[in-house]
Amino acid sequence: MSHRAKSELAWGWFFILPTIVGLVVLNIYPIFSTIFQSFHRTGDFGMNNVWIGLDNYKKALVDPKIQQSIWNTLKYMISEVPLSIAISLVLAVLLNKKIVGRSAYRMIFFLPMVAAPAAIAMVWKWLYNTDYGLINNVFNIRVSWYSDPNISLYSIAVIGIWSIIGYNLVLFLAGLQEVPRDYYEAATIDGASSTSQFFNITLPLISPTIYFVFVTRIIGAMQVFDSIFLVMDRTNPALNKVQSLVYLFYKYSFEEGNKGAGATIVVILLLITLIITVLQNIGQKRWVHYN
Amino acid sequence: MEKTNRKVLVLIHAVLIVASVTMLVPFLWMILTAFKSNTEATSVDPFVIFPSVWRTDAFETMVEYFSFLTLYKNTLLLIFWRIFFAVITATMAGYAFGRLNFFGKNLMFSLVLIQMMVPAQVFIIPQYVMISSLKLTNTIAALVFPGVVTAFGTFLLRQSYMGLPRELEEAARLDGCNIGQSFLYVMAPLTRSSMVALGIFTAIFAYKDLMWPMIVNPNKDMMTLAPALAKLQGQFVTKYPELMAASLIAIIPMVVIYLIFQKQFIEGIATSGGKL
Known part of the structure; x- marks a missing residue:
């Protein structure tokens, strides 16, 4: 081993050591611990856990509450992610032109990102209020936005979309700025309309950004908790x-003290997330263009 | 040509203005409600948009009820220490993963990737068990704990180091720098923009974190803003002006900081996302 190689080995490990120790203690060990826990029934006061094998899973998979929560989570994801991406993409394309007030618009759209979720949830709950809420009174309707079982999930999704648009938009704007201007000039000379420019130039060229936002948002939406917990x-x-x-995970683990059941739910969440990630990875080859 | 351009421009602004109003209405409504009396806030016929008198009663009640200074202090400490640890550990690890070759590097980097792919809730129960068996609940250390290292930050800084030219390091080496010196004096300073991006990212997510602080620091003196607001909701159920006043007090500092450092915030988020 050369002197240089020895030195890289020593420095390399020195530099990564804090991070690796941290990751092992905070993340890697907990993965195994959580899986281990999911095979146990939590004893009294969280002590004396009893090994019960797959019982937690058997129970979870026939528990109508958990079945419904899996369905709710997927439904939330399907309503939040595509819409928030579509809206922020359109806004980003509009903002990518030289127009007056560009940075003011951007500043406004990003505002929800710096507001505490509890404050956001509270004000939306107030806006949604059936009797005194702004929405019902302005449009002169009487909708129970968050207590009607048929629509409450979508009302929560609206809060999610509203909160995340600015974040997506900033990422899309960064992606759009990488698209060379002369592509558009050439297309304009060839007589391409702006709609066809959008579909034939913009979309393919920023597809890696869209893919990135898509993946991170799917993962984020699968973990929806704050807005549901608060509203x-x-x-x-x-x-x-x-x-x-995640709502049920919190409820079982920390409100009811049943960590075995909570652990089972997050392992199910982990499995669903992995399946979706694999599917996305296969799917991306069809539509993401890397140059 | 000129005419259609103007038409298109008007249309673009129309769309952007409608979107902006939608983004702003919840904030405006928060402000308007906070200055109303409860009777005004719940008046339907007529429906009251602007308070007849701008009252500060709700703010006074909330400031008396909550020691906001304590909440700010805890939240700030959480943010500060998370940034401190995240930036240091990620800058070091990012450099090693991005620029050095050594035995075990790829295996160790896979730990970083695993952390990024696994939903954060998977870690929470064991992390909580560690904190409570160390008797550290209701401390600042407990708040900071899950964020002392950052897989995301390590990944971000690694990308940033990978983008730097080889020649820089070689020049430093020829000048007699060892690896530690060339990291400290040559390479690390060049990743400053990624460090800022990571700092901003860490700050936003620490500030918005709800579940972890709620679990480990239920004590009123050790709470952060987010769980305190959540708790408040149960106690002031229908006192809308009070709820809105508390929300305003909680978000104003961050909003003001954002308005001042807008450019850094937005660029920081753009860099942290664009790099991945």
Whole structure:
């Protein structure tokens, strides 16, 4: 081993050591610990756990609440992710032109990113209020936005979309700036309309950014918790049709102290996330263009 | 040509203005409600948009009820220490993963990738068990704990180091720098923009974190802003002006910081996303 190689080995390990120790303690060990826990029934006061094999999973998979929460989570994901991406993509394309007030618009769209989720949830709950809410009173309707089981999930998704648009938009704008201007000039000379420019130049060239946002948003949406926890009261009749996997995880693990059941739910979440990630990875080859 | 251009421009602004109003209405409504009396806030016929008198009663009640200074302090400490540890550990590890070749590098980097792919909730129960068996609940250390290292940051800084030219390091080596010196004096300073991006990213996510602080620091004196607001909701159920006032007090510092450092915030987020 050359002197240089020895030195790289020593420095390399020195530099990564804090991170590796941290990752092992905080993340790698917990993965195994959580999986291990999911094969146990939590004993009294969280002590004396009993090994029960796959019982937690058997119970979870026939538990109508958990079944419903898996469905709720997927439904939330399907309503939040594509819409938020489509809206922010359109806004990003509009903002990518030299127009007056460009940075003011961008500043406004990004604003929800710096507001505490609890504040966002509270004000939306207030806007949604059936009797006194701004939305019902302005449009003169009487919709129970978050207590009608048929629509409450979508009301929560609207909060999610509203909160995340600015974040997606900033990433899309960064992606759009990489697209060479002369592509558009050439297309304009050839007489391509702006719609066809959007589909034939813009979309393919920023598809890696779209893919990145898509993947991170899917993962984020699968973990939806804050808005549901904050908007849906424990007595809300629509709760069962809204509560997500992570919501149940929190409830079982920390409100009811049943860590075995909580661990089982997050392992299910982990498995679903892995399946979706693999599917996305296969799917991306069809539509993401790397140059 | 000129005419259609103007038409298109008007259309673009129309869309952007409608979108902006949609983004702003919740904030405006928060402000308007906070300055109303409860009777005004819940008046339907007529429906009241602007308060007749701008009252500060709700703010006074909330400031009396909550020690916001304590909440700010805890939240700031959480943000500060998370940034401190994240930037240092990620800068070091990012350099080693991006620029050095050594035995075990790829295997260790796979740990970083695993962390990024696994939903964060998978880690929470064991992390909580560690904190509570160390008797560290209701401390700043407990708040910071899951964020002392960052897989995302390591990945981000690694990308940033990989983009730097080889010649720089070779020049430093010829000048007699060892690896540690060339990291400290030559390479690390060049990744400053990624460090800032990571710092901003860390700050936003620490500030918005709800579940972890709620679990480890339930004590009123050790709470952060997000869980305190969540708790408040149960106690002031229908006192809308109070709820809105508290929300405003909680978000104003971050919003003001954002408005001042807007450019850095937006560029920081753009870099951290664009790099991946």
